[in-house]
Amino acid sequence: MGARHLKTAALTANVATNQKVTDIVKGVIDDIKANGDKAVRSYSEKFDKWSPESFKLSESQIQDIIAKVPAQTVADIKEAQKNVRTFAEAQRATITDVEIxxxxxxxxxxxxxxxxRAGAYIPGGRYPLLASAHMTIITAKVAGVKHVIACTPPIAGEIPYATVAAAHFAGADEIFLLGGTQAIAAMALGTETIKKVDFIAGPGNAFVAEAKRQLFGEIGIDLLAGPTEVLVVADDHADPFTIATDLLSQAEHGPDTPAVLITTSEQVGKESIRFADEILKKMPTRELAGTSWRDYGEVIVVDSLDEAYELADVFASEHVQIFTQNPREALDKMTNYGALFLGEKTCVSYGDKCIGTNHVLPTRHAGRYTGGLWVGKYLKTQTYQEVVSEKASGEIGRLCGRCSRAENFEGHARSGDLRAYKYLKDPHEWIDEAKK
Known part of the structure; x- marks a missing residue:
């Protein structure tokens, strides 16, 4: 029968950048490039109504802020960060130097x-995403980055206490209460008070994403991220209530989150839709979650799990949950995703907040060619070579000469000729004439 929709998305996810956003971001970047701190302050006042004496928090300010964070929140931050650090250290241990x-x-x-030097952007906006501090700063520090700057915006003119605490405990060397394009541009370009970084990681709104896109090349970036995405693959044993709950848990990120169910059971599909509609009635974030579910939600019924995995790979969703009797089968059946969440005992929210894997993941089909943020993103794998044998140098020189002349690179060839001349006594007329 093939795939059939029980619920079709009303809208297609927009991957194009709004021209107005592009123009605004370019203007901010150009201004900060020309005017440094003065421009940064002007945009912080304009966009965030925030203009302190210094955007950088002093050590005493940080300690005062941490003192205002509930003890349980501090304990939870530290436990989540322990998980992130443990996994990042295990990843780092797999990356080895090579010499042969x-x-x-x-x-x-x-x-x-x-x-x-790396910059970590920790969003504010609708939600203080303090977990982004764990993911960006700890991962950088485990990789060995010497200096990490954290930038996070004030929220409605208020200091995000828990976010600042998370950035501090994660190991940030400097913390700035600064958000949006102005934060990204300041870190990427450098100002009188913010030293330029080499790499910026962390999620953000459309303006932050566009700033990273425009500044890529000036600095490295983790990903060009779009709206959050979630996809569930389910068989006829899956629990529709759990499916509905987990789809909506991601849909609350914003009004444009694709939330997709691919199932082999029409009954599971119909029940998941019913439960989603019921849960939304009393969900505190129903305005956002409901908009995403209405406009971008899909429920697709397929004939087999193989077909489900194949279709899921086409979506290449940021988050893929596997609710089947043998969820680990997906590790062999699928290759296109940001992260897999295997079985109903786990969920995307675990990855978002505390389980230890990184939540900065590819969206907009980028899972077809890249993974998410990890320690490897903060490392430069740099090659070297050394020839200590005269005989080997001469023989490679001969090879280099032939390979280079096949491409009409005479200058390259002569570097090879010279080694063959010096170490193997090969005659080369151009050398003898040049040495006269």
């Missing part, structure tokens, strides 16, 4: 060197 002797006297290798 490919032939006698010829050594090739690579070193994994950390970036010197």
């Amino acid at each position: 002797e490919i032939q006698p006297g010829v050594f090739l290798g690579h070193r994994n060197n950390p970036i010197d």
Whole structure:
């Protein structure tokens, strides 16, 4: 029968950047490039109504802020960060330096060197995403980044206490109460008071994403992120109430979250729709979650799990939950996703907040060619080579000469000729004439 929709998305996710956003961001970047701190302050006043004596928090300010955070919240931050750190350290342990002797006297290798300075953007906006501090700062520090700057915006003119605490406990070397395009531009370009970084990570709104896009090349970035995405693959044993709950848990991120169910059971599909509509009635974030579910929600019935996995790979969703009798099967059946959540005992919210895997993940089909943020993103794998044998240098020189002349690179060829001349006594007329 093929795939059939029980619920079809009313809208298609818009991957194009609004031209107005592009123009505003470019104007802010150009102004900060020309006017530094003065421009940063002007935009912070304009967009966030925030203009303190210093955007950078002093150590005493940080300690005063932490003192205002409930003890249970501090304990929870530390426990979640322990999980993130433990997993990041395990990832780092898999990345090794390499050196091999490919032939006698010829050594090739690579070193994994950390970036010197990184910026971590921790969003505010609708929600204080303090978990983003765990994901960006701890991961950088485990990779060995020497200096990490954290930027987070004030929320409605107020200090986000828990976010500041999370950034501090994660190991941020400097914390700035600064948000939006102005924060990204200041970190990427540098100002009188904010030293330029080499790499910026962290999610954000359309303006933050566009600023990272425009500044990519000036600095490295983690991902070009779009709206949150969630997809559930379910068989006929899956619990529709759990499916509905988990789809809506991600739909509350914003009004444009694709929330998709692919199932082999029409009954599971229909019941999931019914429960989603029922849960939304009393859900505190129903305005956002309901808009996403109405406009971007899909429920698709397929004939087999193989077809479900194949279709899920086409979606290449940021978050993919597997609610089947054998959820680990997805590890072999699927390759396109940001992260997999296997079985009904886990959920995307665990990954978002506390379980230890990174929540900065690819969206807009980018899971087809990249993974999410991890320690490897903060490392530069840099190669080196050394020839210590005269005989080997001469022989490679001969090869280099032939390879280079096949491409009409005479200058390259002559570097090879010279080694063959010096170490193997090969005659080369151009060398003898140049040395006269």
